[in-house]
Amino acid sequence: MLNGFGLGNAVGPIMWLTQYKPRNRIPWIVIGICNLACPILLLTVRFILARENKKRDAEPVNDAYEEVYVEQVTADGRRIKIRVDKEFLDLTDVQNRDFRYVL
DSSP states (O other), X not given: OHHHHHHHHHHHHHHOOGGGTTXXXXXXXXXXXXXXXXXXXXXXXXXXXXXXXXXXXXXXXXXXXXXXXXXEEOTTSXXXXXXXXXXXXXXXXXXXXXXXXXX
């Protein structure tokens, strides 16, 4: 999305050339095509994410990251182990199979 935004801002002013005046048909056609492509791309992404959510719902429960402990040193020098919840493990959406995409 960021690449498309930057590309659009870079190429946009180039479309409004004097050769397209007075009606500027070519620039308006390009804008129309972009406005049609956006919802199609958004629906495609939604379809892909919904399919991934269904696939994750069908998988068995993965306990790979359920019991993770971090060792911490207290002020008096003792080492204690603290359990870390899966939400705070800095896992990607591919690694954390419990993650569901919000649609």
